[in-house]
Amino acid sequence: MAAFTVHTSAATSLYSPAGTAILLRSRSRAYPTTTTIRVSCSKTVVIGVAADSGCGKSTFMRRLTSVLGGGAESPRGGNPNSNTLVSDTATVICLDDYHSLDRAGRKAKGVTALDPRAHDFDLMYEQVRAIKEGRAVEKPVYNHVTGRLDPPELITPPEILVIKGLHPMYDERVRDLLDLSIYLDISNEVKFKWKVQRDMAERGHSLENIRASIEARKPDFDAYIEPQKQYADAVIEVLPTQLIPGPGDDEGKVLRVKLIMKEGVEHFAPVYLFDEGSTVNWIPCGRKLSCSYPGIRFAYGFGTYFGHEVSVVEMDGQFDKLDELIYVETHLSNLSTKFYGEVAQQMLKHADFPGSSNGTGLFQTIVGLKIRDLYEQIVARR
Amino acid sequence: MASPSISCPCSPTAVPAGAGAGLRRSPSSVHPWRHHHQQRQQQARRLVMAAAARRRYRGTVRREAALAELVERKIAEAMEACGERGQDDEGCHVAWDEVEEVSQARADLRSRIAEAPGDPLEPFCAHNPSADDCAVIYVDD
Numbered sequence: 001m002a003a004f005t006v007h008t009s010a011a012t013s014l015y016s017p018a019g020t021a022i023l024l025r026s027r028s029r030a031y032p033t034t035t036t037i038r039v040s041c042s043k044t045v046v047i048g049v050a051a052d053s054g055c056g057k058s059t060f061m062r063r064l065t066s067v068l069g070g071g072a073e074s075p076r077g078g079n080p081n082s083n084t085l086v087s088d089t090a091t092v093i094c095l096d097d098y099h100s101l102d103r104a105g106r107k108a109k110g111v112t113a114l115d116p117r118a119h120d121f122d123l124m125y126e127q128v129r130a131i132k133e134g135r136a137v138e139k140p141v142y143n144h145v146t147g148r149l150d151p152p153e154l155i156t157p158p159e160i161l162v163i164k165g166l167h168p169m170y171d172e173r174v175r176d177l178l179d180l181s182i183y184l185d186i187s188n189e190v191k192f193k194w195k196v197q198r199d200m201a202e203r204g205h206s207l208e209n210i211r212a213s214i215e216a217r218k219p220d221f222d223a224y225i226e227p228q229k230q231y232a233d234a235v236i237e238v239l240p241t242q243l244i245p246g247p248g249d250d251e252g253k254v255l256r257v258k259l260i261m262k263e264g265v266e267h268f269a270p271v272y273l274f275d276e277g278s279t280v281n282w283i284p285c286g287r288k289l290s291c292s293y294p295g296i297r298f299a300y301g302f303g304t305y306f307g308h309e310v311s312v313v314e315m316d317g318q319f320d321k322l323d324e325l326i327y328v329e330t331h332l333s334n335l336s337t338k339f340y341g342e343v344a345q346q347m348l349k350h351a352d353f354p355g356s357s358n359g360t361g362l363f364q365t366i367v368g369l370k371i372r373d374l375y376e377q378i379v380a381r382r
Numbered sequence: 383m384a385s386p387s388i389s390c391p392c393s394p395t396a397v398p399a400g401a402g403a404g405l406r407r408s409p410s411s412v413h414p415w416r417h418h419h420q421q422r423q424q425q426a427r428r429l430v431m432a433a434a435a436r437r438r439y440r441g442t443v444r445r446e447a448a449l450a451e452l453v454e455r456k457i458a459e460a461m462e463a464c465g466e467r468g469q470d471d472e473g474c475h476v477a478w479d480e481v482e483e484v485s486q487a488r489a490d491l492r493s494r495i496a497e498a499p500g501d502p503l504e505p506f507c508a509h510n511p512s513a514d515d516c517a518v519i520y521v522d523d
Binding site (some may be wrong): 027053054055056057074075076077078079080088105106109110111112113114142144145147195198199202203205209212213215216217219 | 460469472476490
């Protein structure tokens with residue numbers, strides 16, 4: 001006999017005005033039963049983001065929710081350990097919630113969190129599809145403090161659903177649900193520098209430990225996470241800078257960042273520099289614009305990436321002043337901005353965020369604008 | 383001591399709440415206005431001290447402590463596991479993966495606390511003020 005749990009939080013009621021149906025999960029998962037109230041006809045736009053940065057409010061998510069309008073907060077009144085972020089237009093779900101094995105289970109089986117065996121892709125597919133079709137779901141919650149799965153929380157279909165985690169593109173069915181997919185590709189040197197920044201204040205951590213941690217996760221990462229790159233519509237690749245010789249920049253602040261964009265993706269027009277389809281090498285610093293060391297270098301070109309035609313915009317160096325930002329924005333095209341200077345404005349608005357002075361902030365902001373543009377195109381088409 | 387023409391603000395009934403029971407009338411400062419001034423100063427200092435001590439929900443403090451301890455413990459476990467069984471063993475990989483998971487959770491909590499004007503538990507505690515985790519405590523930063 002199946003038992004039902006119904007969550008009625010302050011934020012949502014069973015008869016919500018948007019007209020959503022609620023999928024109630026039975027205890028024996030093999031027999032999901034649906035109680036339909038009303039089904040909404042407008043479909044949710046689903047974006048997948050592959051990133052190895054846990055379930056917190058990452059910089060990319062902050063920039064993205066800022067571009068889409070409204071600050072993102074944990075669901076009101078719900079589980080305080082929720083990994084979900086809700087804003088006016090978007091909901092960000094962390095895919096760690098679909099762990100089929102909790103921390104103890106993974107240890108017993110000898111699998112890392114990177115291993116697909118630790119994830120319930122069937123549930124992920126069912127629920128993402130349900131949300132996309134306008135039905136609310138009871139999504140499990142993975143508690144990172146206890147390492148266990150907490151009781152589920154109710155997720156009502158937003159206008160834009162972002163699924164973020166290690167495996168958004170791993171399962172083919174889930175991949176087909178994504179309207180746009182993004183992969184954040186951090187090179188090992190940069191990953192090491194960032195983790196040092198993140199962990200050095202903690203007791204117990206040392207450079208060797210951080211190095212060992214990255215090395216130990218590398219086999220599974222290379223086997224299960226990296227292959228998703230080929231499916232991504234846009235890849236943000238972060239590499240060490242080529243402008244500073246030697247080990248140089250130890251904090252990983254000056255970076256070489258590439259935005260690799262697949263051609264032929266619906267509602268997604270790649271960004272270009274000056275002349276679409278050409279190859280450009282551009283150093284904006286000179287007579288009109290003065291930059292401080294180590295300056296800025298842009299490149300634009302096209303090529304193939306895992307067998308797909310792509311356009312690549314690359315930035316190496318660091319922004320120092322507002323002038324530089326605006327100057328660069330003036331020369332980029334297909335940015336999907338709503339007004340001149342919007343990229344610079346977004347970057348300035350969050351000048352305190354990491355990456356605000358280099359390509360990571362720039363391309364994350366641009367990808368955010370592209371997502372907004374994609375959403376508006378899809379909505380306009382209905 | 384001359385009897386004051388105005389009621390002395392340091393009499394027990396006139397002492398404002400929060401000025402503290404530790405306020406004693408020192409024999410040297412005889413004038414009422416000087417006393418009043420000293421009281422005001424002490425009050426101001428107390429307010430400053432209260433502002434410097436941050437207001438937190440108990441749940442957040444608990445989480446911070448739990449994660450910090452967890453990070454240390456997991457690192458020790460990982461070093462032990464890899465030392466015993468070697469770097470290529472899956473037990474070693476899982477152990478370091480756990481370290482990564484809790485380190486990331488710790489960093490996320492730290493940035494959540496730093497970024498928001500309110501406490502990370504604000505959305506939860508607004509709806510459940512009587513929860514144990516929502517007791518307000520003061521911590522020195």
